Amino acid sequence: MKNKSFEFSHALCRLPAVSVIDGLRADDHGDPDPVAFAAEHAAYITALREAGCVVDVLPAEEAFPDSVFIEDPALVLNGTAIVLRPGATSRLGEIASIRPVLVEKMNNVIDLVTDGFVDGGDILCTDDRVLLGLSARTNYQGAQDLRPIVENLGYTLEVLQTPPEILHFKTESSLLDAQTVLATPTLAASGAFKGLKIIKTAIGEEAAANAIRVNTHVFLSAGHPKTADILNDAGYSVRILNTSQAALIDGGLSCMSLRYNR
Numbered sequence: 001m002k003n004k005s006f007e008f009s010h011a012l013c014r015l016p017a018v019s020v021i022d023g024l025r026a027d028d029h030g031d032p033d034p035v036a037f038a039a040e041h042a043a044y045i046t047a048l049r050e051a052g053c054v055v056d057v058l059p060a061e062e063a064f065p066d067s068v069f070i071e072d073p074a075l076v077l078n079g080t081a082i083v084l085r086p087g088a089t090s091r092l093g094e095i096a097s098i099r100p101v102l103v104e105k106m107n108n109v110i111d112l113v114t115d116g117f118v119d120g121g122d123i124l125c126t127d128d129r130v131l132l133g134l135s136a137r138t139n140y141q142g143a144q145d146l147r148p149i150v151e152n153l154g155y156t157l158e159v160l161q162t163p164p165e166i167l168h169f170k171t172e173s174s175l176l177d178a179q180t181v182l183a184t185p186t187l188a189a190s191g192a193f194k195g196l197k198i199i200k201t202a203i204g205e206e207a208a209a210n211a212i213r214v215n216t217h218v219f220l221s222a223g224h225p226k227t228a229d230i231l232n233d234a235g236y237s238v239r240i241l242n243t244s245q246a247a248l249i250d251g252g253l254s255c256m257s258l259r260y261n262r
């Protein structure tokens with residue numbers, strides 16, 4: 001029996017577009033290089049496959065610079081895909097792009113019923129809980145829309161507040177196993193993770209928090225050696241991946257795939 005919060009048979013990714021140079025970002029540290037981005041993305045897909053996932057790779061969507069971050073317009077729970085509504089205007093068109101793919105691949109597809117906003121990056125799932133961080137991209141109406149959907153799928157929804165300086169709830173947190181999260185000291189202190197064990201990122205390595213557990217591996221962004229040591233010492237099998245290009249436009253490891261079971 002798979003542990004549904006971190007054991008996945010499949011993943012869905014979308015190739016980065018050349019227009020990724022226009023990706024949204026809070027602070028400008030230069031544009032990503034599309035060639036380097038594609039190389040890092042290819043290594044990420046290889047790592048997902050080596051971790052045991054069948055990976056379907058969708059073509060790039062030039063009209064949507066941030067569409068490589070495929071986690072944001074959808075969530076898959078128990079084989080049901082929920083089409084979300086990204087909170088950035090430039091990303092709303094990603095809904096129409098991803099929806100037919102989900103209809104083809106998933107058992108069931110559900111839409112949000114109002115014009116509320118939810119980004120997948122604000123959602124962290126355990127086996128039976130959906131933690132949703134309100135943020136600049138996810139609003140209360142979106143949370144209200146999501147609640148009956150996730151409850152019908154057997155989860156409880158917990159609506160939390162992402163500290164204002166953080167883009168997404170999962171920019172600074174990730175699930176390591178059914179009882180444990182990796183989180184920055186700031187998000188850990190917010191009280192969001194009641195009932196869960198918290199492993200904190202090392203000081204100065206906050207960007208390491210956007211990790212992903214995929215089957216027996218924990219994918220961690222390169223450049224965070226102290227956090228890698230903490231995770232290795234805690235018994236996790238850490239796989240380091242370069243995310244330097246995604247980081248230039250506020251993306252990380254979780255955002256670049258939808259992971260699910262079929």
Ligand code: CIR
Binds near residue numbers: 249255
């Ligand atoms: C954005 O601002 O929407 C993208 N540049 C980054 C999205 C990252 N997604 C995520 O953390 N789930």
